[in-house]
Amino acid sequence: MKQHFPRRAWWLIVMILFQLWPAPLRADDVSRRAARYFAWLQQSQGDSLYAHSTKQVAASVPAAAFTQLWPTLVKQAGALQRQTAWTCTPAGTLHQCQSTLHFERASLTCQLTIDDTLRLAGIFFRPATRDTSATSAAPLPKGVTEREMQVTCGAVQLPARLTLPAALKHPCPVVVLVHGSGPNDMDGTLGENHPLRDLAYALAERGIATLRYDKRTKHYGANFLAVSGWRMNLRTEVTDDALAALRVAAAQPEVDAHQLYLCGHSMGAMLAPRIVASAQGTVAGWIGLATPARPFWDMLHAQLLYVGGLQGLTPTEAETLAQQTEQKMKQGISAEYITDITAYNPLTEAAQLASIPALLLQGGHDYQVTHEDFALWQQTLEGRTNVTLRFFPNLDHLMRPLPQMATPADYQRHVPQSPEVADAIAAFIVANETH
Numbered sequence: 001m002k003q004h005f006p007r008r009a010w011w012l013i014v015m016i017l018f019q020l021w022p023a024p025l026r027a028d029d030v031s032r033r034a035a036r037y038f039a040w041l042q043q044s045q046g047d048s049l050y051a052h053s054t055k056q057v058a059a060s061v062p063a064a065a066f067t068q069l070w071p072t073l074v075k076q077a078g079a080l081q082r083q084t085a086w087t088c089t090p091a092g093t094l095h096q097c098q099s100t101l102h103f104e105r106a107s108l109t110c111q112l113t114i115d116d117t118l119r120l121a122g123i124f125f126r127p128a129t130r131d132t133s134a135t136s137a138a139p140l141p142k143g144v145t146e147r148e149m150q151v152t153c154g155a156v157q158l159p160a161r162l163t164l165p166a167a168l169k170h171p172c173p174v175v176v177l178v179h180g181s182g183p184n185d186m187d188g189t190l191g192e193n194h195p196l197r198d199l200a201y202a203l204a205e206r207g208i209a210t211l212r213y214d215k216r217t218k219h220y221g222a223n224f225l226a227v228s229g230w231r232m233n234l235r236t237e238v239t240d241d242a243l244a245a246l247r248v249a250a251a252q253p254e255v256d257a258h259q260l261y262l263c264g265h266s267m268g269a270m271l272a273p274r275i276v277a278s279a280q281g282t283v284a285g286w287i288g289l290a291t292p293a294r295p296f297w298d299m300l301h302a303q304l305l306y307v308g309g310l311q312g313l314t315p316t317e318a319e320t321l322a323q324q325t326e327q328k329m330k331q332g333i334s335a336e337y338i339t340d341i342t343a344y345n346p347l348t349e350a351a352q353l354a355s356i357p358a359l360l361l362q363g364g365h366d367y368q369v370t371h372e373d374f375a376l377w378q379q380t381l382e383g384r385t386n387v388t389l390r391f392f393p394n395l396d397h398l399m400r401p402l403p404q405m406a407t408p409a410d411y412q413r414h415v416p417q418s419p420e421v422a423d424a425i426a427a428f429i430v431a432n433e434t435h
Contacts, residue, residue, distance in 0.1 A: 078104025
């Protein structure tokens with residue numbers, strides 16, 4: 001059975017579903033062709049790349065987009081300083097060729113997909129993979145302790161970490177952190193940034209415990225569907241494991257189970273109302289960081305248009321590419337997932353949680369979840385005295401201060417998360433305690 005699961009749409013520069021061809025090739029033939037295509041990319045020889053692309057790619061990506069791709073990357077990430085050798089792996093009747101590119105301000109993995117006629121079947125850039133053991137070995141701030149845990153949900157067993165204030169005078173509040181879309185580790189690692197880990201440390205310094213865990217799609221990778229009963233929907237991707245994490249957090253002796261909170265980021269925030277409702281009264285409040293309100297496909301379309309503009313495409317070219325990319329993406333994920341995420345309305349579900357306090361934080365330099373989403377939340381939750389909505393004009397999607405609207409390359413540059421985020425969460429929890 002073919003396995004599919006969604007990727008981070010905002011990291012999409014060009015993603016094509018590929019035509020399959022027979023006849024295997026030697027690895028050195030493919031790697032040499034990958035090096036040639038990459039040289040053309042660096043030289044902005046879009047016409048050459050276009051001429052050597054598959055029919056599907058040529059129909060979807062104009063030559064101008066190939067020409068503008070490298071200058072756009074350099075503008076965002078800085079000059080290329082070094083790169084690793086190309087490694088090519090057969091994938092069915094295709095070949096996935098990868099090289100890690102180290103720019104001045106970012107490290108990206110370039111993946112070129114080449115078919116068995118040596119034509120270019122796709123170009124994809126993503127944050128360079130980091131060693132998660134190095135992430136785990138990061139020094140703890142003074143006054144913070146951690147304990148390795150496990151979140152179990154049926155056959156699924158996920159590595160987790162409980163972060164605690166070192167000096168506990170009494171059971172403390174605990175917050176379960178839920179990731180955004182894509183295969184995230186427990187730290188929410190994105191390039192040089194670890195927003196969930198940083199938030200866990202900041203909250204521990206303010207007397208609040210957190211539980212975070214690797215996402216199922218991260219921990220199991222290609223085996224995700226097998227451990228999920230061959231189902232791919234919002235429940236198997238996010239909500240089931242979040243509910244299991246809430247149960248684990250509430251059972252720890254250091255925490256006050258009556259002060260159990262859920263904090264979601266991006267997709268995790270979007271699904272927070274459903275998770276809280278399913279927790280059946282055990283959650284004292286929920287927190288949304290960069291919380292989507294618009295329909296998923298509308299948000300994705302807007303993100304693709306923005307990225308297309310950064311690539312130098314005209315509005316018409318960006319619109320055409322966005323529509324074609326959405327269509328290809330829908331072909332690459334299950335009908336069940338499409339139905340689930342299309343039907344989900346976070347505003348409607350949140351409106352049913354009138355008795356549960358909520359805190360929503362939004363950044364003005366976030367191009368993925370925008371002020372348009374924040375305004376929709378304001379309209380939906382207007383008049384609720386137990387809801388706090390805060391807008392920070394200079395924060396991006398990771399809740400970091402940036403001087404201008406974020407770009408994809410900014411995620412590769414480490415910027416500390418704003419302390420205003422942890423301050424706001426801590427104040428919300430303290431205020432909720434006193435009511």
